Amino acid sequence: MLVFNAISKRIKINSNLTKIIIFYMNCIMEYSTLGRTGLKVSIMGLGCDGPSGIGLRTGKSEDISTEIVKHAVSSGINFIDTAEVYRTEKIVGKAIKDFDRDSLVLSTKKSTWKNIEPKDVIRSFERSLNNLATNYIDIYHLHGVILEDYDYLVAEIVPILQELQDQEKIRFIGITERFNPDPQHNMLQRALEDDIWDVMMVGFNILNQSARERVFKKAIEKKIGILIMFAVRLALSRSERLKQCIDDLIKNKQINPSEINKTNPLGFLIHKGGAINLVDAAYRFCRSEPGTHVILSGTGNLEHLKENLKSILRPPLPQKDIIKLKEIFKNVDSISGQ
Numbered sequence: 001m002l003v004f005n006a007i008s009k010r011i012k013i014n015s016n017l018t019k020i021i022i023f024y025m026n027c028i029m030e031y032s033t034l035g036r037t038g039l040k041v042s043i044m045g046l047g048c049d050g051p052s053g054i055g056l057r058t059g060k061s062e063d064i065s066t067e068i069v070k071h072a073v074s075s076g077i078n079f080i081d082t083a084e085v086y087r088t089e090k091i092v093g094k095a096i097k098d099f100d101r102d103s104l105v106l107s108t109k110k111s112t113w114k115n116i117e118p119k120d121v122i123r124s125f126e127r128s129l130n131n132l133a134t135n136y137i138d139i140y141h142l143h144g145v146i147l148e149d150y151d152y153l154v155a156e157i158v159p160i161l162q163e164l165q166d167q168e169k170i171r172f173i174g175i176t177e178r179f180n181p182d183p184q185h186n187m188l189q190r191a192l193e194d195d196i197w198d199v200m201m202v203g204f205n206i207l208n209q210s211a212r213e214r215v216f217k218k219a220i221e222k223k224i225g226i227l228i229m230f231a232v233r234l235a236l237s238r239s240e241r242l243k244q245c246i247d248d249l250i251k252n253k254q255i256n257p258s259e260i261n262k263t264n265p266l267g268f269l270i271h272k273g274g275a276i277n278l279v280d281a282a283y284r285f286c287r288s289e290p291g292t293h294v295i296l297s298g299t300g301n302l303e304h305l306k307e308n309l310k311s312i313l314r315p316p317l318p319q320k321d322i323i324k325l326k327e328i329f330k331n332v333d334s335i336s337g338q
């Protein structure tokens, strides 16, 4: 009944009965509380960028991208992550127009890698509102921040976000790291010293678990909402990329070759009672990590989205597999899994 209430709230009152039935049949989502924001969020969020950009970057039509967003929401996903720079905000805006806006948690961002100025932020923010066809953003992030820019952004840009928050145009302020150049989480470790951020987006996956000690520990103490990106990315969805990552990790001595089967490094995860495949293992691994609230899944393939929804609702991986993953990758902090 709880599930039905959560889902039916998501449809506008004038939507037809068929939609309600489809929602009800499709969805048994689980929800968590996003740290101190108190927002109830689905444990899987739809990521509208990554290698696929909901299909935009893999040659799919806008109709398919729209369908993916609609299917996600119909399946109980209420958390959608996008950004002005992804160029997927408009698709999200179009896809959610038949749903109850207030039941969704929209997360979008202002990119920070071009020496942004205060006036740029206001313009970008207004464009995001327009693209998403809404008059407020649940979580507005500074996007892809690196340590070198952090102090400037806090001094010059954060006050503008706080003003928008006072005007009730932004509900909560977030920050996302740039995981490829900063797989050690240097920027987020600095950000955790301040009391500004309600939400953080963190790179974390089977291969690089360094956020456990460096980010999650303190984030749990400070009740910061944690969104996980890079759960799968390319390394855990393409075997040749995984092999390359493992070779690199052996070369730079971050994993011990005697602990791993080089030809099928993560094959031990797939067995009866264990993972169905590596993507399944990747999402379930992140989901069961203490301190994480939303695991973002990025896909431009509707069938993948359906599989990923099933994965996130499966039980955690067997404890012995989790222990082995922690042991093999315990020293890794040099790769993102890109």
Ligand SMILES: NC(=O)c1ccc[n+]([C@@H]2O[C@H](COP(=O)([O-])OP(=O)(O)OC[C@H]3O[C@@H](n4cnc5c(N)ncnc54)[C@H](OP(=O)(O)O)[C@@H]3O)[C@@H](O)[C@H]2O)c1
Pocket: 046, 047, 048, 049, 050, 051, 052, 053, 055, 058, 081, 082, 143, 144, 176, 177, 178, 179, 201, 228, 229, 230, 231, 232, 233, 234, 237, 279, 296, 297, 298, 299, 300, 301, 303, 304, 305, 307, 308
């Ligand atoms: N700094 C930042 O703020 C930042 C940086 C990066 C990402 N993000 C956010 O985090 C989100 C999540 O990252 P991500 O998009 O890289 O997501 P991800 O879920 O970690 O990985 C997506 C990749 O995995 C593939 N994939 C997904 N499900 C699959 C399945 N069942 N079988 C085979 N392959 C599968 C996708 O290809 P298919 O399309 O073929 O499924 C895509 O190549 C992004 O979308 C974005 O919203 C933020």
